[in-house]
Amino acid sequence: MLCRNCKVGKMHSAYVQILRHIFTIYVGLYLWQHIFEGVLEPADVSAQWREGSQSTGKMHFSFITGPAVVPGYFSVEAEHVVLVLNGREEAKVAQAARWLLFAQTLLESRRIRHVAVVLLGSERCRNDWIRPFLSRNGGFVRLLFVTYDYPLANEEDIFQWPLGVATYRNFPVVEPNWAMLHNPRSYLCNFLGTIYKNSSRETLLEILKQDGLDKLCWIAAREQWQPQETNESFRNYQDALLQSDLTLCPVGINTECYRIYEACSYGSVPVVEDVMTPGDCGNSSVHHSAPLQLLKTMGAPFIFIKDWKELPSLLEEEKKKSLQEKIERRRKLIEWYRNFKAWMRQKFIHTLEKSFLPDDKG
Structure with missing residues (x-):
């Protein structure tokens, strides 16, 4: 059974949905399959909808991906959401912005509470388009994990994330x-x-x-x-x-x-x-x-x-x-x-816990 904010003593359990559209290519699959060592069902990579789940510590993760994962056309069942987005080129940025506006709507209607982003960034680190969405600039994205040597990474709310393997070419675990x-x-x-x-x-x-x-x-x-x-x-x-x-x-x-x-x-x-x-x-x-x-x-x-x-x-x-x-x-x-992969996994989870469950005293 999945619970959103089940209380066990002073400890909260967070249900986190990780949403990856098919156009976000490999960073999301590297996160789930290589770093989290998670599986996806169905196994068919051409399936319209694939998902997996995993519990760890105080958090339960649900990973969803596929061409059918389109903003506004599926039910978001968690209070905490991680969007895996592609900001590598202009056409992908427009699609990523649609996801962020969708998340903003969910926040304003109180259907979700927190948003983080894992971003396949520009190879030249030109990611200015996402800065207005960040909480530090008056936006709503609390955490940003971004590929390449992004100069604004500060280990507080912006973190460098590994590029990983080319899972879009089906490079295996x-x-x-x-x-x-x-x-x-x-x-x-x-x-x-x-x-x-x-x-x-x-x-x-x-x-x-x-x-x-x-x-x-x-x-x-x-x-x-x-x-x-x-x-x-x-x-x-x-x-x-x-x-x-x-x-x-x-x-x-x-x-x-x-x-x-x-x-x-x-x-x-x-x-x-x-x-x-x-x-x-x-x-x-x-x-x-x-x-x-x-x-x-x-x-x-x-x-x-x-x-x-x-x-x-x-x-x-x-x-x-x-x-x-x-x-x-x-x-x-x-x-x-x-x-390295185990450390990145633990860092990702710990950072989400610290930001999404600030009142948790353990």
């Missing part, structure tokens, strides 16, 4: 096994992705071709980005992660990319190009750990490089590592990633 940890891997590194003109990715490819380094790594480059993968290309990508000791992560529009988290899932150490990209994200001269401030703060065991010219010497050192050294490194990476 990967369960580590003995073979993943212990088997020798066929390649020193991998890069399967799009090569943009005049980008550091072109430089990376040129360096890999020098001295035959591309023969040591699984390299599959394409000139145009593809939103969906074929079954074969997706299988190749997963195999490349599983069969490589290192995964090369050059910057795109933003330094943070799905590839980082997907490599962690398979115990392939991300080699991250540690440079700021153009836009309004955290300035590295002000925020010393930017970019990827969240991951660095959590002690991510990645390899950070400033220039791909460092790669040849890095691969030379990689050749010298024993299998036992690589096994231990994989174990630490997989353990760190598991702990």
